[in-house]
Amino acid sequence: MSVDAVLTARAALSRLFEPSDMVGLALVAAAGPEQALRIATGQQAAPPAVAAETAGYLSSGGSRGTALAEGLQRWAPRIPDLAPGRDLDAIRRLGGELLVPEDSRWPESLRHLDLGMPLCLWVRGNLTRGLPVLERTVAVVGSRDSTGYGVSIAGDICAGLAGRGYTVVSGGAYGIDAQAHRAALASASAGTTATIAVMACGADRYYPAGNEDLLRTVAARGLLLSEVPPGSAPTRWRFLQRNRIIAALSAVTVVVEARWRSGALNTAHHAAELGRAVGAVPGSVYSANSAGCHRLLRDGSAVCVTDAQEIAELAGPLETPVTDTAATDGERPARPGGAGPEKGGDPTGKGSNHRAVHDGLTVEDLLLLDALPVRSGTTVGKLATVAGLSPPGVRAGLARLELEGLAVRSGADLWRRGRH
Amino acid sequence: MSVDAVLTARAALSRLFEPSDMVGLALVAAAGPEQALRIATGQQAAPPAVAAETAGYLSSGGSRGTALAEGLQRWAPRIPDLAPGRDLDAIRRLGGELLVPEDSRWPESLRHLDLGMPLCLWVRGNLTRGLPVLERTVAVVGSRDSTGYGVSIAGDICAGLAGRGYTVVSGGAYGIDAQAHRAALASASAGTTATIAVMACGADRYYPAGNEDLLRTVAARGLLLSEVPPGSAPTRWRFLQRNRIIAALSAVTVVVEARWRSGALNTAHHAAELGRAVGAVPGSVYSANSAGCHRLLRDGSAVCVTDAQEIAELAGPLETPVTDTAATDGERPARPGGAGPEKGGDPTGKGSNHRAVHDGLTVEDLLLLDALPVRSGTTVGKLATVAGLSPPGVRAGLARLELEGLAVRSGADLWRRGRH
Secondary structure (H helix, E strand, O other): HHHHHHHHHHHHHHHHOOOOOOHHHHHHHHHHHHHHHHOOOOOOOOOOOHHHHHHHHHHHHHHHHHHHHHHHHHHHHHHHOHHHHHHHHHHHOOOOOOEOOOOOOOOHHHHHHHHHHHOOOEEEEOOOOOOOOOHHHEEEEOOOOOHHHHHHHHHHHHHHHHHHHOOEEEEOOOOOOHHHHHHHHHHHHOOOOEEEOOOOOOOOOOOOOOHHHHHHHHHHHOEEEEEOOOOOOOHHHHHHHHHHHHHHOOEEEOOOOOOOOOOOHHHHHHHHHHEEEEEOOOOOOHHHHHHHHHHHOOOOOOOOOOOOHHHHHHHOOOOOOOOOOHHHHOOOOOOOOOOOOOOOOOOOOOOOOOOOEEEEEHHHHHHHHHHHHOOEEHHHHHHHHHOOOHHHHHHHHHHHHHHOOOOOEOOOOOOEEEEO | OOOHHHHHHHHHHHHHHHOHHHHHHHHHHHHHHHHHHHOOOOOOOOHHHHHHHHHHOOOOHHHHHHHHHHHHHHHHHHHOOOOOHHHHHHHHHHHOEEEOEEEEOOOOOHHHHHHOOOOOEEEEEEEOOOOHHHHHHHHHHOOOOHHHHHHHHHHHHHHHHHHOOEEEEOOOOHHHHHHHHHHHHHOOOOOOEEEEEOOOOOOOOOOOHHHHHHHHHHHOOOOEEEEOOOOOOHHHHHHHHHHHHHHEEEEEEEEOOOOOOOOOHHHHHHHHOOOEEEEEEOOOOOOOOHHHHHHHHHOOEEEEEEOOHHHHHHHOOOOOOOHHHHHHOOOOOOOOOOOOOOOOOOOOOOOOOOOOOOOEEHHHHHHHHHHHHOOOOOOOHHHHHHHHHHHHHHHHHHHHEEEEEEEEEOOOOEEEOOOO
């Protein structure tokens, strides 16, 4: 297979599949990216061996046998939008490129996600030195509505980490994330990857808009990356999935401030599931913004950390050269092809198992909720395209969301988001 | 043996022995309090069987055989001061009494200290309902130089604990301790033991002086207790030993604020050694007064607690009636006689093993340092009486302290404390 063909196939698949579409990822693991694209787009029927292997990668749920058929229904509405060449041009115009698991610069640390590993990373920034090795990266995350206390600590910690040669990974959001990137940019020495922002939208977009200058600087002096293609909007589902990439890229995930329910805790739980170290910064028991950190400390999910030195201790000794990606990942053997799920936990077929991930909603309903416009109504067909679901799946989901008051009819067969 | 004879013997022994004088406690375990007093005061030689049993209770150090002889030397200077009848009268005049292990009201929780269990408790307050059962007591301790944050939390926590029916145990010091007692007094319902102050000085003294009114109220509405007899001064050694009583009486020990090195951490470590739950309250990473709490959280010695409810969860469910002392202690069988050290960890003969406990000083040198006057000099004989050491022991210790600059000669054979 040619490099270009692999790039084109993965670029297209990253638009066809939502992040962590386990059926799609299983199909790629079974058939390779090029054949998977032909199957997913209906150009070719899945050979029985591929269908069987795909089903084998998925969990042993009853609907495993029909998962691929459901996937094909889900992907079909997006086929007309595929334009991988245009997307690859777009990222190149921004000085970036598409990084794929077949590339030697692919971060080994992501292979710990097993079947959940991203299809590819759309990257802006200087990739000539690759991504930093796992033991040189620390994720620093926290509330968007941070306090002065949290911002101050995030600054101190990230300046200390950057000064010690660590790359700070965060999510580019307001509050703790922004301060983490800023402090790392201010303290990193030239020639190193100052900081990495993992986006929930396309790498061409600056989200949130108020962080545009900061994110431009991250792209110039560090790396800005995303698993969704240029132009993609940030949705709740993509935010939740984005968090697993932050956790997987980092030797330690530190939560600086978090409310009792916070996306930062989701990142911490991804890190814990990967067996990575998790740190939480303590704060006032009267601060709602520290309640999530104290929750992590209390339930034993995180270690109490108060400065950069204590975080560096969690990351372990720094002995590997910064640019040596090949030596990243000693404890698990790298798997060729990039998606061998032989111990992939409980990879959930998106069309089969319903797992609550947010506010009690299933994955499908969350995708659908993200896709529903707030004001003017939209059609089932349009929703199928935006959400990446089959039209029958959209209808079933709308019925559930309507019961919850989360979706309302706004005309004959038009739908918009409820006020709930 | 008569009740009066036991009370008199233990009253006398508590003046003769410093707290945790393991040789003295082993002698009492071997001979019983009355014979132990006769032996310790030289009225009777130790029968070979008693000497052997005493040595058997002590650790297997090389000087075990000479420990009793050294003890007799150490105790001798204090014999002329013995006046147990006067001490018993003193506590009774204050409305209190001497509580001994032979009494059914003796708290079973103290038996977890094995050989280190106090000889007796000099108690002020209403003992008709005994001491609260273990699962109803929580120790709340912390810095003397507390911050407004710490005082506020101590108040909230102790009000919440007292309101839930727990008795708050603390040390009667300024800062966190004082606030813990105050808040418990303010929130406890009538007819319960509002709070317990465990003193490092005699129960007749108010130390520190600024807490006199508070300690009077504790004695009136709760319990004020000490293992040292009326009139005894608070010394560093007695503070350190007092902490083990606070920990042993309490199902949970909570550290509200503590510096990196703090007596409150000593109490927490006693609690951990006893297998009791330890909680630490988080705070600002910029506050030196929370550094000790974060240290406990980081090394896993303590659980993160932020309110009374979380502390109550550590203490376990409250199902036992408040006054039922007999049901206190389910997990270890009570031992008659009160000092069976068959699994007594590493009971250190005070005259034999030198264990550093404070600033690198041995127990003897710490006792001696406590006894040294700051201004005018004193004699070796006087030091032997005050410190509870033999005159040769005092001379050897003075030589060591002089090398450290902690003791200086102030005349022919007079000594005072150094400026170090």
